[in-house]
Amino acid sequence: MISVERVLVVRRPVSEVIAYLEDFTRAEEWDPGTVRCVRLDDGPVRRGARWHNTSRFRGRTTELRYELLVREPFRLVFRGENKTVTALDDLRFAEEGTATRLTYRASLTFKGLARLAAPFLRGEFEGLADGVAERLPPAAAAWRP
Template identity: 70%
Template sequence: MITVERSLFVALPVGDLLAYLEDFGRTEEWDPGTVRCVRIDEGPVRPGATWRNTSSFRGRTTELVYRLETREPAHLVFVGENSKVTATDDLLFEAQSATVTRLTYRASLRFKGLARLATPLLRAEFERLADQVMARLPSVLAERLP
């Protein structure tokens, strides 16, 4: 399994940041690996909501269906799956003040079958992708949220 974790401070209250990130379809805006992410069910965003995420990695395109597993006032967990991998995105929100939130983003990938053999070779690339997400997210939030 590969797990990468990053933290950053965002000039937004916890509630505003969580409201933005709970819609996994917005990963197109802040995750450089996401090509497309579309909600495949209807209704309010709540545990059980699902999205079809198309990502590009190492020149290949892959699809995972993500499900919102946990939605708490300071915690979101999304789990994506296909035949080769289970991906978990775990986001923790900690108020530093009324207008600043510390976001801790942990992404875990558990490869299945023969794909597990590639795990040690892919760690550095996932670390780099996590760095790109953390570099891009603040500017996207500044553009999208007041």
């Protein structure tokens, strides 16, 4: 398994940052690996909501089906899965004055033979996490409900 963590400050209140991030279609704006993300169900975002995510990693495109597993007042957890990998995005929120401190933890668990590649992919996954740390705060700050 590969795990990365970044702590970010977003210059918006917690409730607005959560509202922005709970809709995973917006990953197109803040995740440098996401090419496209489409909601698969309707209605308000709730636990069990699903998305189809197209990502690019190491020059290859992959499709994952994401689900919102946890939707708590200060935490969101998304799980993406396909036949070779399970991805978890765990987002924890805290008030920091009028801003939000976001702890972003992402992990990849490879399946089957793909597990053998995991040790060689850490550096690239760290680079993606750096891209999230760079892109997410301004994307969330610019969003208007």
